[in-house]
Amino acid sequence: MNALEAPDLLERPAPPEPIARRTRPFAWSLRRELWENRSVTWGPVAVAGLVLLGSLVPVARSASHFRETLDAVERHARVTLPFGMAPAPIMLACFLIGLFYALDALHGERRDRSYLFWKSLPVSDRTTVLAKAVVPMAVLPSIALLLSLTVFVLLLLFGTLVFAARGVGPALLWREVHWLQEPVIMAYGLAVHALWFAPIYAWLLLVSAWARRLPLLWAVLPPFALVALERVVADSARFGHWLGWRVTGAMQRAFAVDPGHLEGIDQLSPGRFLATPGLWGGLVLAALCLVAATRLRRRREPS
Amino acid sequence: MVCIEARGLRKRFGTAVALDGVDLRVEAGRILGLIGPNGAGKTTVLHALLGLVPVEGELEVLGHDPWAERDRLLADATFIADVAVLPRWMRVCQALDYVEGVHPRFERARAEALIDQSDIRRGSRVRELSKGMVTQLHLALVLAIDARLLVLDEPTLGLDILYRKQFYDTLLADFFERRRTIVVTTHQVEEIEDVLTDLAFLRRGRIVLDGTMDQIAARFAELEAGPGELAAARALGPIHERQLFGKGVLLFDGVERERLAVLGEVRTPSVADLFVAVMGRESAAAAGAAA
Numbered sequence: 001m002n003a004l005e006a007p008d009l010l011e012r013p014a015p016p017e018p019i020a021r022r023t024r025p026f027a028w029s030l031r032r033e034l035w036e037n038r039s040v041t042w043g044p045v046a047v048a049g050l051v052l053l054g055s056l057v058p059v060a061r062s063a064s065h066f067r068e069t070l071d072a073v074e075r076h077a078r079v080t081l082p083f084g085m086a087p088a089p090i091m092l093a094c095f096l097i098g099l100f101y102a103l104d105a106l107h108g109e110r111r112d113r114s115y116l117f118w119k120s121l122p123v124s125d126r127t128t129v130l131a132k133a134v135v136p137m138a139v140l141p142s143i144a145l146l147l148s149l150t151v152f153v154l155l156l157l158f159g160t161l162v163f164a165a166r167g168v169g170p171a172l173l174w175r176e177v178h179w180l181q182e183p184v185i186m187a188y189g190l191a192v193h194a195l196w197f198a199p200i201y202a203w204l205l206l207v208s209a210w211a212r213r214l215p216l217l218w219a220v221l222p223p224f225a226l227v228a229l230e231r232v233v234a235d236s237a238r239f240g241h242w243l244g245w246r247v248t249g250a251m252q253r254a255f256a257v258d259p260g261h262l263e264g265i266d267q268l269s270p271g272r273f274l275a276t277p278g279l280w281g282g283l284v285l286a287a288l289c290l291v292a293a294t295r296l297r298r299r300r301e302p303s
Numbered sequence: 304m305v306c307i308e309a310r311g312l313r314k315r316f317g318t319a320v321a322l323d324g325v326d327l328r329v330e331a332g333r334i335l336g337l338i339g340p341n342g343a344g345k346t347t348v349l350h351a352l353l354g355l356v357p358v359e360g361e362l363e364v365l366g367h368d369p370w371a372e373r374d375r376l377l378a379d380a381t382f383i384a385d386v387a388v389l390p391r392w393m394r395v396c397q398a399l400d401y402v403e404g405v406h407p408r409f410e411r412a413r414a415e416a417l418i419d420q421s422d423i424r425r426g427s428r429v430r431e432l433s434k435g436m437v438t439q440l441h442l443a444l445v446l447a448i449d450a451r452l453l454v455l456d457e458p459t460l461g462l463d464i465l466y467r468k469q470f471y472d473t474l475l476a477d478f479f480e481r482r483r484t485i486v487v488t489t490h491q492v493e494e495i496e497d498v499l500t501d502l503a504f505l506r507r508g509r510i511v512l513d514g515t516m517d518q519i520a521a522r523f524a525e526l527e528a529g530p531g532e533l534a535a536a537r538a539l540g541p542i543h544e545r546q547l548f549g550k551g552v553l554l555f556d557g558v559e560r561e562r563l564a565v566l567g568e569v570r571t572p573s574v575a576d577l578f579v580a581v582m583g584r585e586s587a588a589a590a591g592a593a594a
Contacts, residue, residue, distance in 0.1 A: 023404060035393070112391060113388045117390060120383075122378045301356055
């Protein structure tokens with residue numbers, strides 16, 4: 001046993017006071033989420049690429065509609081259809097990626113035990129959970145907006161070239177497509193849905209923090225069980241309707257028309273949307289779920 | 304200066320008692336080896352020190368209550384939980400960027416220098432590295448943090464002897480460079496006993512022996528006695544006895560070396576032998592108490 005030959009430790013000179021650098025735990029937490037979950041960025045990009053490719057033919061064909069004897073309403077509908085349809089698959093992809101991301105966000109780090117590494121650094125549980133909530137609630141909608149706008153602009157440029165090549169004036173295309181209003185509608189649509197879906201993502205994060213295994217089952221089963229129970233016990237379907245409303249409500253409250261006939265920003269109804277109790281109730285629910293998820297991550301015993 | 308002060312730590316997981324009144328005091332600048340069999344509560348003690356689990360009792364680490372002030376404590380304390388916790392998808396350069404981004408006391412240059420001593424490439428993902436390299440990387444990240452307390456839980460588990468040796472060499476070189484306290488648990492007692500300044504044996508959630516290596520060396524002695532002296536040696540009350548090449552090797556607690564020296568060769572027991580002896584004595588005592 002020769003440990004005692006170590007020089008007297010307390011006589012060593014104290015090192016100089018360490019210089020504490022400024023850190024940005026939230027920004028780096030967010031960045032590492034994107035490193036880990038590359039599907040968050042590449043999934044929507046891939047879908048946008050497909051949408052772009054798939055829209056080229058309809059846009060190219062729309063030039064011919066100006067040669068056909070169509071009435072103004074029909075022509076407008078056909079020319080603007082590919083432009084109006086393009087964002088939908090991108091937004092849907094971002095929504096779905098967000099669901100799966102949230103379901104795995106706090107479960108995966110326990111499954112692979114990497115949370116012991118994350119927890120060995122001075123990043124609070126609150127910062128971690130918030131960063132994980134921001135991905136589906138803000139990052140993915142922003143990506144959806146960016147990609148939708150990119151696709152929209154590229155289609156418009158492509159259409160302009162096609163129209164010019166076919167001898168139909170590009171000005172006709174630019175008159176039919178509401179190129180100034182469309183981006184505003186996209187941004188609005190994404191913002192209202194991010195707010196409306198917040199409790200869904202927060203619920204999934206909570207399940208992700210709580211479930212020891214099979215988070216998908218725990219996320220889906222209780223709502224379905226409640227729907228079934230209500231049907232059997234009370235012979236009613238209120239909870240089921242409420243769930244459906246949670247999915248489609250934003251569409252119904254935030255737009256004054258059926259989205260298929262969305263034409264301009266005068267058809268948006270932000271006032272009515274903001275006056276919907278379900279919006280605020282949902283946001284409160286989301287906040288409660290996130291607080292609970294933070295507590296669970298904090299208190300979860302290492303196993 | 305006291306780094307860790309624990310009194311009466313208790314912890315249950317369901318009906319299982321993990322900690323049953325642990326008292327522990329570690330001065331700053333020491334290297335404490337926390338040794339115990341599987342399930343003795345070593346990891347629970349470490350997790351309590353780091354505020355990962357709430358425990359009953361009084362606990363202060365670097366002047367903080369770990370559970371209540373975990374975020375502040377972690378600026379001064381750092382740990383390697385075990386070999387497998389670095390996220391497998393992470394690239395080496397990302398790990399450097401991330402820790403630099405979130406830790407106020409991370410010296411990137413130091414981590415880079417340690418990584419440069421190994422075969423680890425910056426662009427590799429953790430999953431592409433061997434177990435030994437992952438541990439090297441983790442140690443490089445942790446040693447580059449200018450923390451006052453370093454906690455290592457089975458840091459060399461599953462590594463081959465070369466990596467284990469390298470690990471403790473690096474750790475010791477770092478220790479002599481800067482003043483910090485290290486708490487380490489491991490099964491491979493033989494490899495760290497030269498490194499330790501303090502020792503604590505944990506059994507079934509209780510500390511059964513602790514002290515500085517000086518104190519322990521003064522208290523315990525090992526006697527190698529020939530067959531003729533064996534009866535006389537046994538009369539002095541050894542706590543453990545084993546046979547070695549036809550001679551008896553007896554371990555004594557608190558018997559003066561002068562009294563032993565007349566019976567044979569006396570030396571300081573290795574930590575491993577001491578561990579076996581003390582655990583055996585405790586088991587016998589527990590069995591006696593139960594009967």
